[in-house]
Amino acid sequence: MSNSIKTAMQNFAVNQALNYVEGNPEENLPKLMALVDRFTPKDWYVSQRNAVRTAIEEKNNWYQLVLRMYEMAPRVRRAFFQNFLFNASLKGSAIQNETSEREGCNIPWAVLLDPTSACNMHCTGCWAAEYGHQLNLTLEDIDSIITQGTELGTYMYIYTGGEPLVRKKDLIRICEMHPDCEFLAFTNGTLIDEDFCQEMLRVGNFIPAFSLEGFEAANDSRRGQGVYKKVHEAMAMMKAHGLPFGISTCYTSKNVDDVSSEAFFDEIIAAGALFVWFFHYMPVGNDAATELLPTPEQRVKMYNAIRTFRSSKPIFSMDFQNDAEYVGGCIAGGRRYLHINAKGDVEPCVFIHYSNVNIHNVSLLDALKSPIFMAYHNGQPFNDNMLRPCPMLENPEILPKMVAETGAVNTDYQSPETPEHLCAKTSVYAEHWTPTAEEVWAQSQAR
Ligand code: SF4
Structure with missing residues (x-):
């Protein structure tokens, strides 16, 4: 069977299943699973099917999360299932793997890009502040990156x-130009308003993740007075419109107790996330504050909290540093993602500001084959201990070597x-982290 026929058939099956569930998810989800069991070979996706069956039977937190998704506006939910689950994850992963094998380089699941370096705020420890405040990728640049991607x-x-929402008109235009993404x-x-909510409802394929650094005092001490209230107003507006959203949180030595608490999880779930x-926290930049780095005990606290709440709360939570075990280590350098800054420099990671190429001069594929990207491709995973995934944070001897060998230059102007x-x-x-990481990793492997 050709790949295009297989993709069309999968697409059709996914759409039929979604239509079936749509009318009454509580009643139809169990029936759908029974149909899947009846008509698909017993040895296909065994662990995933078992997980879904358990979720439905136990009505556990994952099941509750799925039901919460049925509170979303239908058009947005449809786009999410089609674009995120089918295009990006199912169909996309197969194409990424094929392309990666053919080209001999990493092909990413996601591209992170900075439409602008401009910001209406100045937060402590923000890597974006390091780039300067007047750079932009044009609408044509962004369109070209996505078309190539x-x-x-x-x-x-x-x-x-x-x-990014400083450029919200262009971002909505891009959603219209690429309805399959x-x-x-x-x-x-702070720039979410009624008009923008209407635009998000219209296009269906745009989801914000609001930055929150904990409860009001901790958040506003880093982001500015009144910002916490503004974010909660934006979340209330999103929820009232049935628009999906998430939260992004940087944990530091100062806020880790707040953001690893059950109260924080409950608060953001109640808000609709x-x-x-x-x-x-990453100490990137010449003036970065090292005292914000979490201690080993604080990092373990975060590790344990996310595992507890991921199996008990109706919210999908992920820790970019402590969850490397689920993605085989460092995901940068195009292995799962890359970063293009507002000047067009193509960097392996949002935290790694070293690059050989600019997207204005090379194709996306050529950028993926540039020296520092190939050093990532050839070096990953950087450590067998998945609690030490990073060539900068936990294996600091690696990054200077990679930069020297590849001739990558710093992109902080x-x-x-x-x-x-x-x-x-x-x-x-x-x-300091290594002995703790070894101990926690060994315990997790013994379970
Ligand atoms: S370079 Fe470090 S921070 Fe970036 S994805 Fe890899 S492990 Fe994570």
Whole structure:
């Protein structure tokens, strides 16, 4: 069977299943699973099917999360299932794997890009502040990146910045130009308004993730007075319109107790968030504060909290640093994602500001074959211990070597930082973290 016929058949089957569930999810989800069991070979997707069956039978937190998705506006839910689950994950992964084998390089599941370096706020420790405040990717640049990406099998595009919603008109235009892709934006939330909600409802394929650093005092001390209230107003507006959204949270030595607490999870679920992404603080930039790095005990606290709440709360939570075991280690360098800054420099990761190429001069595929990307491709995983995935944070001897060998240059134009300077900050952290990481990893493997 040709790939296009197989894809069309899968697409048809997924659509039929979604139509079936749509009318009455509580009643039809169990029936759908019974149909899947009856008509698909017993040895297909055994563990996934068991997980879904358990969720339905036990009506556990995953089942509750699915039901919460049926509170979303139908058009948005449809786009999410089609673009995120089918195009980006099922169909896209197959194309990414084929392309990766053929081209001999990594092909990403997602492309992160900064539409602009402009921001209406100035938060402590934000990597975006390091790039300067007047750079933009044009509408044509973004369109070209996505057009090239979909040819490689990439249907997921994530905006960072700067504040991406400074460019909200262009971002909606891009949603219209690429209705088969899913778009997510990390945003401070202060530019969400009624008109923009209507636009998100119209296009269906744009999901914001609001930055929150904990409860009101911790959040506003980093992001500015009154910002916490504004984010909660934006979330209430989104929820009232049946629009999906998530939260992104950077954990530091100062806020880890708040953001790992049950009260924080309950608060964001009550506000309507469907997912939360946690980011470990990274001391990137010449002036970065090393005292914000979590201690080993604090990192373990985060590790345990997310595992507890992921199996008990109706929200999808992920920790960019502690969950590497689920994706085989470091995902940068195009292995699952890459980052293009507002100047067009193609970087392996949002935290790794070293690059050989600019997207204005090379194709996306050529960028994936550039020296530092191939160093990632050839070096991954950087450590067998999945609690030590990073060539900068937990294996600080690796990044300076990769940068020297590939001739990649720093892309922080305000205050260029050498990899040696960056990794001198993380080497103390890595030394302290290693024994704990070894112990926790060994325990997790023994379970
Ligand atoms: S380079 Fe480090 S921070 Fe970036 S994806 Fe890899 S492990 Fe994570």
